Structures are given as C-alpha cells and as structure tokens.
Amino acid sequence: MDVTKDDILALLSEVKDPEIPVLDVVEMGIVRDVRLEGDTLHVDITPTYSGCPAMQTITEEITRTLRARGFPKVEVHTVFREAWTTDWMTEAAREKLRAYGIAPPPPVEETHPGLIPLTTIATPKPVPCPFCGSEDTRLTSAFGATACKSLHYCNACQQPFEHFKAL
The missing domain is CATH 3.30.300.130 (Fe-S cluster assembly (FSCA))
Incomplete structure (x- = not known):
C-alpha cells in the first residue's frame, strides 16, 4: 500500500x-x-x-x-513521555472552539511564564468571551464539564461560557 x-x-x-x-x-x-x-x-x-x-x-x-x-x-x-500542552492545538482548532462557544486557551507562555514565586499573587488575566469578545468576564467555577475547562460568565452579554485551560 x-x-x-x-x-x-x-x-x-x-x-x-x-x-x-x-x-x-x-x-x-x-x-x-x-x-x-x-x-x-x-x-x-x-x-x-x-x-x-x-x-x-x-x-x-x-x-x-x-x-x-x-x-x-x-x-x-x-505516549506520556512528553506531556500534552494546549500549545499543540492548531490555530484552526482554537477558532473552532471559539465558534462553538468555548474560550480557547492562550499560549502557555502567557499563563505559565516559568517559575512563579509563591510571594507573587497576581490577578488572573480576564478570559475573553467567545460570544462577544468582551474581557468583562468572571470565573464562576474552576472546573467545567471536564477538568480541562473552567466556567465563566460574561458581564457584557450575560452569557455563561467554558474556557479551555492552558496546560
């Protein structure tokens, strides 16, 4: 063949x-x-x-x-020897997530830039709403329907949505 x-x-x-x-x-x-x-x-x-x-x-x-x-x-x-990362997702996959109503993950470097000192507590970056694009959103649950997603709410368009976590 x-x-x-x-x-x-x-x-x-x-x-x-x-x-x-x-x-x-x-x-x-x-x-x-x-x-x-x-x-x-x-x-x-x-x-x-x-x-x-x-x-x-x-x-x-x-x-x-x-x-x-x-x-x-x-x-x-x-194969487990190199752990999967959301950075392996194609740009087309990220766009499909957004169109499906799930906020796609940002690049891992943006969320995990290396070692994070325990003394540094930063406000998490807002997750843009996949429906209207607003960053006026809030986390409602650290876990969604699956462990790799979290639940959020958009204050602008008043829609709940899931976010695919950056891993």
Whole structure:
C-alpha cells in the first residue's frame, strides 16, 4: 500500500474528540506520530491529561476508522513521555472552539511564564468571551464539564461560557 503520513493524518482528522465534537484528534495535537511498519499501522497518541476519560473512546475510534479505510492491523500507543500542552492545538482548532462557544486557551507562555514565586499573587488575566469578545468576564467555577475547562460568565452579554485551560 503506497500511503504517506499526510494521508494517514487526513484519515485521522475524521476522529472527533468525544468531549468537544467540533475538534478532531489531529488538530488538537493528540496524535503525535503515525508510521507503517510492515503491515501494521502504529499511531502514537498523548492524552490531554493523564486521567482523561476520553482516551479509550479515542483509541477505539482511531482503530475503527483506520480499519474501515483498509488498515487491518492498527496499534494505538499511548505516549506520556512528553506531556500534552494546549500549545499543540492548531490555530484552526482554537477558532473552532471559539465558534462553538468555548474560550480557547492562550499560549502557555502567557499563563505559565516559568517559575512563579509563591510571594507573587497576581490577578488572573480576564478570559475573553467567545460570544462577544468582551474581557468583562468572571470565573464562576474552576472546573467545567471536564477538568480541562473552567466556567465563566460574561458581564457584557450575560452569557455563561467554558474556557479551555492552558496546560
């Protein structure tokens, strides 16, 4: 079978994140590597966090999708050695989050610029509302529907929204 890495990544872009169905696993940066060794297609994935409950579903969907497209032997490997970061998300993924009503994460450097002295307590930077763009927002809960999101409220347009945390 004459297939390129880009061909396989295009197939994997059909696999959606079960928790945020407007995003696929490639644009989220979950798929780290793909390689064809003999007749076995290997896919390396990194969870968005080590306890992510969606990983089993994602693994099953990757396997199902690739088998349906002519790859009978698929092995999905979970790789933890470099922790996933929201910086691996594509700009297209961030825009899809915003359009879906979830405030996308800022670059990690903006939220975690290095070591933070314990004596420094700064006011957190406001999260822009994905609906109207206002920064007149407030945190209502540190955790949303999943641990990787927080809940916020926009005082300008009076809409609640989730924010995908920078990790």
